[in-house]
Amino acid sequence: MEQPIRLKDNGQINVVLNTMKRGEVSPNSIVETVQKPKHELLVEIDEQLRHLIGMEEIKTMIHEIYAWIFINKKREELNLKAEKQVLHMLFKGNPGTGKTTVARVIGQLFLKMGVLSKGHLIEAERADLVGEYIGHTAQKTRDLVKKANGGILFIDEAYSLGRGGEKDFGKEAIDTLVKHMEDKHGDFVLILAGYSSEMDYFLSLNPGLKSRFPFILEFQDYNVKELMDISKKMFVDREYILSREAEFRLRDFISKAKIENRQHFSNGRFVRNIVEKSIRSQATRLVLESEFNREILMRIEEKDLTVSDKKESI
CATH class of the missing domain: 3.40.50.300 (P-loop containing nucleotide triphosphate hydrolases)
Incomplete structure (x- = not known):
């Protein structure tokens, strides 16, 4: 039975490859030992x-x-x-x-x-x-x-x-x-x-x-769930939270926009624009308040969520 040759270094591999070309070593007899990379x-x-x-x-x-x-x-x-x-x-x-x-x-x-x-x-x-x-x-x-x-x-x-x-x-x-x-x-x-x-x-x-x-x-276009996850991450990264009503309204905006702009829907750009506009709307609403705390400053309400009247085409 033919014994396998176990290769230990590059020099030995080159020697064996050369002898393979001359027909002195069978390819089936070569077993290469290589340390598994960690990647x-x-x-x-x-x-x-x-x-x-x-x-x-x-x-x-x-x-x-x-x-x-x-x-x-x-x-x-x-x-x-x-x-x-x-x-x-x-x-x-x-x-x-x-x-x-x-x-x-x-x-x-x-x-x-x-x-x-x-x-x-x-x-x-x-x-x-x-x-x-x-x-x-x-x-x-x-x-x-x-x-x-x-x-x-x-x-x-x-x-x-x-x-x-x-x-x-x-x-x-x-x-x-x-x-x-x-x-x-x-x-x-x-x-x-x-x-x-x-x-x-x-x-x-x-x-x-x-x-x-x-x-x-x-x-591929994002589905509604993925777009909701993206928008929530954007709010969290900016240290804002959505009220339950605001979350429902946002989901409704996304669902309708995907249907109305099926061919060229702008996905992440669309939700990013809504997120940024809602933050400005919240600031406009809060600027007239006399007292602030962390929850008030972080909370996005349903009324803060609006979209442009123009057809979404970004």
Whole structure:
């Protein structure tokens, strides 16, 4: 019976790999002993993700990205073939679903894994890339990429770059980005974000664009319970509490807004605006009072909760 070879260090592994190529050692006879990693970084990232309500599929994808980078590094250490690490991403979903927050978490993950040297996030939109004359757009885009070197360039509403047709300078911005994605894939990560349907159309304008984004993350709308949890956390973080009646009214606002703005509901932004407006309303109500205590200053009443008469479209 063939006895297994137990590997103890990288030098011995390299010797065995060379003898395998000459047919002197069977692959089945190799048993590698590797100390189980503790993955402190993954625990740290999980702690950040734990504070994000919902987004279970996104959290799973981040775990997969971590595992892929980690194992690729181990393969490189043992002189095994490793996949080319292209980490550009597409974020698809409505506003207020946590896309920018997740981009920041990913930036810190890539920094601590040695993928990016800085891990910072540069946020941009069409106006930051598209110029007013020929050649201006390419220069503006190059400057943004340079600013994002070592980190992430996050372009929101990226589909707007493809809206103007062939003569629009947005196409020049896309072409410049594509070139830098290839030339500098180790220096920065590009994340394009926007509404799902608009992003699908945007990708169809350039057949080669989609293949350059190995990671496509779908950010789902929050349900009513998740939005209530988000709003309560916002109040708690600001040291406010909701009365029972105010909580019922808030739930009613959220439910109606989701139905009326089903296609482009702004999720976390919607509840954040309600939270901030209710705090201002409470202050306006209390400023006329003569006595204050902690409970009065913290309590948000039903009358403090209002929404704009305009259709929610943030």
